[in-house]
Amino acid sequence: MVKVELKGLIREFDDGSKIGPIDLQVQDGELLTLLGPSGSGKTTTLRMVAGFIEDVGGSLLFNGRNMVNVEPRERKIGMVFQSVALFPNMTVFENISFGPDMVGWSREKTIDRVEELADLLGIHHLLLRRISEVSGGEAQRVALARALATNPELLLLDEPLSALDLQLRERLQTEIRRIQRKLKITTIYVTHSQDEAFAISDRVAILDNGLVVQVGTPEQLYDSPANEFVARFLGSGNVVSGRITDISEGRLLVEANNNLFEIPGDGEINSQITFSVKPEDVLISDGTSSGWAEAELVAITPQVGSFKITLDFNGTPIIALTYDEELVKRMRVNGEKTITFAFKPESIIILRG
Ligand SMILES: Nc1ncnc2c1ncn2[C@@H]1O[C@H](COP(=O)(O)OP(=O)(O)OP(=O)(O)O)[C@@H](O)[C@H]1O
Ligand SMILES: [Mg+2]
Numbered sequence: 001m002v003k004v005e006l007k008g009l010i011r012e013f014d015d016g017s018k019i020g021p022i023d024l025q026v027q028d029g030e031l032l033t034l035l036g037p038s039g040s041g042k043t044t045t046l047r048m049v050a051g052f053i054e055d056v057g058g059s060l061l062f063n064g065r066n067m068v069n070v071e072p073r074e075r076k077i078g079m080v081f082q083s084v085a086l087f088p089n090m091t092v093f094e095n096i097s098f099g100p101d102m103v104g105w106s107r108e109k110t111i112d113r114v115e116e117l118a119d120l121l122g123i124h125h126l127l128l129r130r131i132s133e134v135s136g137g138e139a140q141r142v143a144l145a146r147a148l149a150t151n152p153e154l155l156l157l158d159e160p161l162s163a164l165d166l167q168l169r170e171r172l173q174t175e176i177r178r179i180q181r182k183l184k185i186t187t188i189y190v191t192h193s194q195d196e197a198f199a200i201s202d203r204v205a206i207l208d209n210g211l212v213v214q215v216g217t218p219e220q221l222y223d224s225p226a227n228e229f230v231a232r233f234l235g236s237g238n239v240v241s242g243r244i245t246d247i248s249e250g251r252l253l254v255e256a257n258n259n260l261f262e263i264p265g266d267g268e269i270n271s272q273i274t275f276s277v278k279p280e281d282v283l284i285s286d287g288t289s290s291g292w293a294e295a296e297l298v299a300i301t302p303q304v305g306s307f308k309i310t311l312d313f314n315g316t317p318i319i320a321l322t323y324d325e326e327l328v329k330r331m332r333v334n335g336e337k338t339i340t341f342a343f344k345p346e347s348i349i350i351l352r353g
Contacts, residue, residue, distance in 0.1 A: 001028050001029055001153050001154075001184060001185055001186050002028060002062045002063050002076075002153040002154050002186050003025070003026065003027055003028045003061075003062070003063055003064075003186070004025070004026040004049065004060075004061070004062055004154060004186060004188070005024070005025050005026075005059075005060070005061040005064075006022050006023060006024040006025075006045075006048075006049070006058070006059075006060055007023055007058055007059045007060075007061065008020070008021040008022070008023060008057070008058035008059065009021065009022045009023075009024075009045070009048055009049075009056065009057070009058040009059070009060055010022070010056070010057040010058050011044060011048060011053055011055065011056050011057070012055075012057070017210075018210055019041035019044040019045060019048075019210040020041075020045075020048075020057075020058065020210060020211070021057075021058055021211075022041075022045055022058075022211070022212055023212065024205055024212055024215065026186055026188060027186070027202075028184075028186055029184040029185070029186055030186060030187070030202045030203065031177070031180050031187045031189060031200060031201050031202050032187070032188055032189070032201065032202065032203050032204070032205060033188075033189040033190070033191060033196075033197040033200070033201040033203075033204045033205070034046065034188065034189070034190045034191075034205050034207055035191060035192065035193075035194065035197040035204050035205070035206050035207065036192065036206060036207030036208060036233075037192060037208075037233065038192060040207040040208055040209060040210065041207050041209075041210040041211075042158070042190040042191075042192070042207055043082055043158055043190065044210075045207070046079075046156050046158050046188060046190055048060070049077075049154075049156060049188060050072055050075065050077055050079055050156055051067070051070065051071065051072035051075055051077075052072060056068055062075070062153075062154070075154070076150075076152050076153040076154065077152050077153075077154045077155070077156055078099075078146075078147035078148050078149070078150070078152035078154070078155045078156070079147055079155075079156040079157075079158070080140075080143045080144060080147045080156070080157045080158060080160045081143075081158055082158040082159050082162075082190075084139055084140065084143050084163075085143075086131045086139060086142060086143055086146070087131060088130065088131045088132045089130060089131070089132065090130065090131065091127065091128055091129060091130055091131075092118075092123060092126045092127050092128070092129055092130075092131065092134065092142050093114055093127040093128060095131060095142055095146050096114045096117060096118070096127075096142065096145045096146050096149050097110050097111075097113075097114050097149065098146060098149075099146065099149045099150040100113060100114075100149055100150055103150060105150075113149060113151075114127070114145075114149070117145040117148055117149060118145065120145075120179060120182075121141040121142075121144060121145050121175070121179070122141070123138060123141050123142060123145065126138055126142070136163055136164055136168075137164055137168045137172065140160055140161060140163075140164065140172060141172070141175075143160065144157075144160065144176065144179070148179075148183070148185075152185070153185070153186065154185070154186050154187070154188070155180070155185050155186070155187040155188075156187075156188050156190075157176070157187065157188070157189045157190065158190045159190055159191055159192070160172075160176070160189075161173065161191075161196070162191070162192075162193075169196070170199070173196060173199050173200050174199075176189075176200060177199075177200045189201065194233070194234055194235065197218070198218040198222075201217075201218060202217070203215060203216060203217055204216065204217075204218060204221055206221065206229075206230055206233065206234075208229050208233075213226065213227060213229060213230060214226040214227070214230050221234060221236075222234065222236045222278075224349060225237060225276055225349065225351065226351075226352075227351050227352060228274050228276075228351045231276040231349075231351055236276075236278060237276035237277055237278050237279075237349065238276065238277050238278075238279065238282065238316075238317070238318050238319055239274060239275075239276050239351070240256050240257075240261075240274070240275055240276075240277070240313075240316055240318075241256060241272065241273070241274045241275075242254040242255050242256030242257070242261070242272070242273055242274075242275075243255050243256075243270065243271070243272055243273070244267045244268065244269055244270060244271055244272075244273055245260070245269070245270075246269065247266070247267065247269055250264060250265070250266065251263065251264055251265075252264075252265055252266070252267055252273070254273055254275075256316075257293075257313055257314035257315065257316055258314065259293040259294075259313075259314075260291075261293075261343060261348075262291075262345055263275060263345060263348045263350065264345055264346060264348070265348075265350050267350075273350060274350075274351045275348050275349060275350050275351060276348070276349045276351055277343045277344075277347060277348050277349070278347065279308070279319045279320055279321040280321045281343060281344040281347035281348075282318060282319070282320035282321070282341055282342075282343060282344075283320075283341060283342045283343070283344065284309055284311075284320045284322060284327070284339055284340070284341045285327070285339070285340050285341070286327060286330055286331055286334070286336055286339060286340075287340070288340055289340055289342070291342065292340040292341060292342045293313065293340065293341055293342065294338055294339070294340055294341075295311035295312055295313040295314075295318055295338070295339055295340075295341055296311065296312040296313075296337060296338060296339075297309070297310075297311060297331065297336055297337055297338070297339050298310040298311060298312050298317075300328060300331065300332065303321075305323070306321050306322065306323050307321070307322050307323075307325075307328050308320075308321060309321070309322060309328075309339070311339060311341060313341075318341065320341060
């Protein structure tokens with residue numbers, strides 16, 4: 001298959017805005033996801049890799065060969081577009097065999113390939129139906145089969161599941177992952193859903209405003225967001241801003257919302273600092289403890305195996321997770337409004353940039 005490298009890949013638009021420069025590597029057989037909010041440049045980046053955008057700067061290497069000036073059809077790419085672009089009046093079979101027909105495969109070879117993919121995707125019974133007679137989820141499978149039909153070396157998927165309900169989306173995520181692993185096909189997947197990205201990817205690249213701001217495994221991103229944008233976008237951490245009031249022996253004293261927090265790290269006295277704390281690293285209590293901060297209880301949401309506690313810390317939302325059923329019961333019975341909380345100091349992540 002293929003190893004893909006984007007080196008300073010960039011497209012500048014007439015209005016002066018641009019997507020890139022983007023530096024990114026996708027290993028042979030890897031599933032890498034581009035994750036970012038609407039307008040961050042995911043589709044544009046994918047289309048630059050596919051060759052559908054002209055006047056692209058920088059370089060794009062497939063196994064070391066620069067592809068920027070290579071025609072899209074010679075890039076050996078299978079693509080599923082953001083809006084499913086199947087031919088509604090053609091049958092499922094005709095849609096999947098479209099690519100093989102275009103490149104002149106024999107009838108026999110084409111039929112074998114369509115049947116193989118139809119089996120892999122569980123759509124064999126639909127082959128003779130028209131696209132207008134299949135469901136949205138089935139159409140997505142057909143789009144995937146069509147993208148895979150000519151044995152591409154690189155698969156590009158642009159929000160292939162966004163139109164489906166949650167249950168079907170989760171099922172197809174698992175399917176896509178299974179098929180991608182089985183075929184060992186290098187894949188770039190685009191989504192704006194963190195859950196989806198984390199569920200199916202080897203690694204995730206986070207885009208903000210046309211630039212890659214962080215690349216890593218889901219675990220790395222969750223544990224160590226590189227900056228405030230990533231922490232907020234992933235929603236994995238509480239983000240708090242304050243001012244450094246004292247420094248001693250690798251510990252900072254930070255004033256935030258009229259409370260003091262001790263944070264391991266270094267910085268400059270009187271400078272502003274933003275940090276992130278994951279919900280599982282927020283300690284809560286219905287009593288008072290010295291050094292703990294106070295916040296208003298906003299909501300208690302039961303989850304599988306835990307409770308999500310939403311607090312209002314002088315205007316800053318704080319989410320805590322607790323497994324302490326007794327504590328939650330007491331808070332409910334006493335109609336507790338004010339809760340005290342603390343951050344596990346060693347779990348605080350200082351965000352820069
Ligand atoms: N041809 C163009 N001329 C000017 N601006 C463009 C052009 N194509 C894309 N853009 C801009 O580039 C930005 C990124 O667009 P893109 O479609 O890549 O975003 P996206 O991350 O895929 O968003 P979504 O999640 O909504 O699909 C947008 O602000 C868009 O308006
Ligand atoms: Mg898009």
